[in-house]
Amino acid sequence: MQSSFRKVLLGASVLAATCVVAVFGYWRMAGWSLLDSIYMVVITIYGVGYQHAQPMDDPVLRVFTLLVIVFGCTSAIYAIGGFIQMITEGEINRVLEERRMSRGIERMQRHAIVCGYGRVGQMLAEELVAADHAFVIVDSDRERLREAEEQGIAIVAGDATDEEVLTLAGVERAGVLATVLPDDAANVFIALTARELNPTLEIIARGESSSTRKKLLRSGANRVVMPAAIGAVKIARLITHPTAESLLTGTEAEREINDDLEQIGLRMWEVTVASSSPLAGRKVRHLSMNQDESFLLVAVRQTDGTVVRHPPATHEFREGDVLIVLCQSERRPRFSVNGPTDEELAALGARLPDPANLVD
Helix, strand or coil: CHHHHHHHHHHHHHHHHHHHHHHHHHHHHCCCCHHHHHHHHHHHHCCCCCCCCCCCCCHHHHHHHHHHHHHHHHHHHHHHHHHHHHHHHHHHHHHHHHHHHCCCHHHCCCCEEEECCCHHHHHHHHHHHHCCCCEEEEECCHHHHHHHHHCCCEEEECCCCCHHHHHHCCCCCCCEEEECCCCHHHHHHHHHHHHHHCCCCEEEEECCCHHHHHHHHHCCCCEEECHHHHHHHHHHHHHHCHHHHHHCCCHHHHCCHHHHHHHCCEEEEEEECCCCCCCCCCEHHHEECCCCCCCEEEEEECCCCCEEECCCCCCECCCCCEEEEEEECCCCCCCEECCCCHHHHHHHHHHCCCHHHHCC
């Protein structure tokens, strides 16, 4: 590309210099008018062959005209050839780049297609990479695609609403397509196009407006995810259940575990150990619930902020501790205690006779 541009620059420079020298020669050497000189240079270099502006009986003037033809036509051809080479090289490089960027896609089966590599698309790609799930990124922004390619991600450059682009991404063989563009209209068109190309494809669409949800579903999307609504729910949980959410902060929270739990009838609950609670001073092994209920003690958040995950049976509850409990979502857990405390066992042991004295 650089050499072809230099050819264009060199050819254009020589052609411009030739035209200036030729005009000056006809004007000063032959004594022609400036207009006749320019006219003569143009018809000579372009080979039009019109009648000469003035008679050319002087041999020197004829030799000068021959030199103008040689230098002018050669430099013009050289510049045009460099320009054509520059265009051809650019087109070839573009095709080769797209081929290199999309290599390996034709061998994929049941893979995922992510349409859009913006903020949401990049986070989705990170999760798919972590899960070792094969996927393809489709985007029209070459800078973003270059970043994805540097990470070893298969990419296709183009508009995802175009059937040919989705075909290059292997939509007929794909298992799921996620369109996560910030434009609802574009997501609708992508869902329509993908559904026509693959009737069995699982389509997950991003929606920015609640009014677009029905349109996305009618256009072929199986599920619609609204990031704004998810964010609002997340903030509400941070306000209403700060302890449980702070416990789950990190990758688990990002995966929206509570949403998944509620779909199967479970929920994270918080139980605070009050001063009058029978749990105060008791240990994990003393906890019990009704016979028709079950629970899982996930963690205990102590008053100093320390979180004890999977507390052992010997862990003792203190006033102000918060128990993070997993149980059925429709009912709040109510605990009871069973068995004697350690102090009661110690007192009972002190009242029992020494076993050695019972031996005959």
